[in-house]
Amino acid sequence: MIKFTVTTYKYRYAVLGAGFAGLSVAWHLLERSATDLHVHVDVLDEVGIGGGASGVAGGLLHPYSPKVKPLWMAAKCWEETLRLIRIAETHSGVVDQNSDVFIARRKGILRPVVSLKNMSVMNDNAQNSLASCRIQSINEDAARSLVPNISVPLDLAFFMPGAVNIHPQGYLEALYLACETLAKEMSSVGLGKKEINFHKRSIGNLLELEGEYDAVIVCLGARSTFLPELSGKLPLRTCRGIIAHLRLPDNTREEFLEHSPSILSDAWIAIQNPRSLYLGSTWEWQSCNHSQNVSAEEASKALEELIPKASSVYPNISKWAFDGARAGLRAMPPLTGKGSLPLLGQIDDLIGQTHKSKFWLFSGLGSRGLLYHAWLGKLMAQAVISCNEDVIPFELTSWRPKLIKK
Numbered sequence: 001m002i003k004f005t006v007t008t009y010k011y012r013y014a015v016l017g018a019g020f021a022g023l024s025v026a027w028h029l030l031e032r033s034a035t036d037l038h039v040h041v042d043v044l045d046e047v048g049i050g051g052g053a054s055g056v057a058g059g060l061l062h063p064y065s066p067k068v069k070p071l072w073m074a075a076k077c078w079e080e081t082l083r084l085i086r087i088a089e090t091h092s093g094v095v096d097q098n099s100d101v102f103i104a105r106r107k108g109i110l111r112p113v114v115s116l117k118n119m120s121v122m123n124d125n126a127q128n129s130l131a132s133c134r135i136q137s138i139n140e141d142a143a144r145s146l147v148p149n150i151s152v153p154l155d156l157a158f159f160m161p162g163a164v165n166i167h168p169q170g171y172l173e174a175l176y177l178a179c180e181t182l183a184k185e186m187s188s189v190g191l192g193k194k195e196i197n198f199h200k201r202s203i204g205n206l207l208e209l210e211g212e213y214d215a216v217i218v219c220l221g222a223r224s225t226f227l228p229e230l231s232g233k234l235p236l237r238t239c240r241g242i243i244a245h246l247r248l249p250d251n252t253r254e255e256f257l258e259h260s261p262s263i264l265s266d267a268w269i270a271i272q273n274p275r276s277l278y279l280g281s282t283w284e285w286q287s288c289n290h291s292q293n294v295s296a297e298e299a300s301k302a303l304e305e306l307i308p309k310a311s312s313v314y315p316n317i318s319k320w321a322f323d324g325a326r327a328g329l330r331a332m333p334p335l336t337g338k339g340s341l342p343l344l345g346q347i348d349d350l351i352g353q354t355h356k357s358k359f360w361l362f363s364g365l366g367s368r369g370l371l372y373h374a375w376l377g378k379l380m381a382q383a384v385i386s387c388n389e390d391v392i393p394f395e396l397t398s399w400r401p402k403l404i405k406k
């Protein structure tokens with residue numbers, strides 16, 4: 001057998017954005033690259049890991065929609081996300097027991113039915129639920145054994161015992177650590193050196209990176225649409241969402257039960273621990289404000305909207321005290337025959353001219369970033385590595401204007 005000498009060519013990839021999309025792509029670029037290649041991944045983010053919508057997300061994760069049945073490729077997406085969560089957990093070391101930060105809370109999600117709207121879709125989901133994430137139809141008594149004092153107006157609730165609650169910031173930081181560990185491990189066993197570095201850097205336009213990298217993968221979430229090269233060219237709508245953080249006052253003795261699931265209805269309640277929860281979320285369409293900070297005025301408006309919604313299923317929300325609010329900007333993709341699907345693909349043609357670097361886009365995760373980021377991040381990485389878009393299902397690339405072939 002002929003053994004070729006190892007080339008010293010180093011593949012340089014820039015991943016723009018350190019949210020769910022960017023860190024999933026970064027992980028899979030390392031994991032999927034051949035062991036004998038030198039691979040260098042730079043993750044660039046203006047704010048830091050979790051600086052956008054991902055860092056503030058509610059963290060509720062399940063593979064269903066109450067409106068569409070079933071979600072496109074739900075089983076595959078679900079399986080790959082659970083895998084990436086386990087990877088983050090394994091590589092993260094010990095999470096401080098006393099801190100509020102965790103990676104995944106596996107207590108399920110409970111959805112009390114509050115109106116007859118979309119009942120047929122939800123029933124259908126329940127009857128055809130995935131083996132890996134069952135849906136049980138339960139009555140109010142059964143729901144109250146899960147969450148004491150919950151109210152189930154129509155005596156019907158859907159319980160997903162396998163659904164998960166992620167702490168977005170904890171998960172993202174662990175996933176980045178996992179990338180560093182993987183790079184070290186791969187470098188020590190293979191012939192090729194793998195590297196990953198984080199750079200706090202603001203990207204004003206894409207062409208400023210031209211030539212520095214073999215490939216640039218744009219994972220800037222809603223802010224992808226603000227880049228001069230892409231502005232007006234992506235079929236995305238932006239939507240700001242606010243999440244309130246609530247705590248039980250110190251003088252309240254009773255707590256949320258350790259085993260109680262999180263709650264979904266017109267508003268959702270993501271349990272952080274027995275004395276702390278996130279309550280979300282608002283939908284401010286057309287907003288361009290991506291700041292995670294929320295003013296006192298914005299917060300009180302959000303609470304006025306969210307508390308009554310939460311209260312209709314969980315009256316005890318009135319006993320919880322406001323403890324801050326955060327916001328994020330969603331990148332909402334258009335509705336297609338297959339549902340609202342993220343936007344992936346090569347974007348050299350959109351940018352115009354030909355370049356030394358190849359440019360790729362991974363955006364439009366909408367309100368399902370957790371469900372979509374893992375598998376689609378893997379497909380994106382495979383496409384980048386092989387320089388071949390055909391590994392991405394056409395449903396995800398068909399958003400692009402068709403070019404008239406000369």
Ligand SMILES: Cc1cc2nc3c(=O)[nH]c(=O)nc-3n(C[C@H](O)[C@H](O)[C@H](O)COP(=O)(O)OP(=O)(O)OC[C@H]3O[C@@H](n4cnc5c(N)ncnc54)[C@H](O)[C@@H]3O)c2cc1C
Binds near residue numbers: 053055056221223
């Ligand atoms: C209030 C709210 C609640 C949500 N709850 C859930 C939930 O429970 N479950 C779920 O699955 N999804 C939820 N989502 C949706 C989820 O947050 C998004 O789908 C997901 O975060 C999108 O990830 P992303 O990596 O594409 O974008 P982002 O997380 O926005 O990441 C983009 C990154 O790029 C950086 N960046 C942007 N522009 C620049 C620039 N010019 N230069 C340098 N860096 C830049 C930002 O700092 C940011 O870190 C929620 C969203 C919101 C707003």
Ligand SMILES: *[C@@H]1O[C@H](CO)[C@@H](O)[C@H](O)[C@H]1NC(C)=O
Binds near residue numbers: 066068117
């Ligand atoms: C579910 O309800 C939404 C409104 O919330 C509606 O737009 C949609 O068509 C409904 N879907 C079905 C299948 O009934």
Ligand SMILES: *[C@@H]1O[C@H](CO)[C@@H](O)[C@H](O)[C@H]1NC(C)=O
Binds near residue numbers: 148149
């Ligand atoms: C609230 O739940 C507790 C524990 O299950 C129960 O003892 C109590 O009666 C409930 N209160 C109301 C008003 O439902």
Ligand SMILES: *[C@@H]1O[C@H](CO)[C@@H](O)[C@H](O)[C@H]1NC(C)=O
Binds near residue numbers: 256319
């Ligand atoms: C929830 O409300 C019920 C009825 O008001 C009350 O009995 C119970 O103690 C409350 N639980 C908590 C945790 O405040």
Ligand SMILES: *[C@@H]1O[C@H](CO)[C@@H](O)[C@H](O)[C@H]1NC(C)=O
Binds near residue numbers: 291292293
């Ligand atoms: C958000 O608030 C923090 C701390 O209060 C501040 O450092 C930061 O500059 C603010 N960011 C924006 C975008 O306003």
Ligand SMILES: *[C@@H]1O[C@H](CO)[C@@H](O)[C@H](O)[C@H]1NC(C)=O
Binds near residue numbers: 293294298
């Ligand atoms: C975005 O929202 C924050 C918090 O409400 C506010 O301080 C900031 O001025 C807003 N930015 C823009 C551009 O509207």
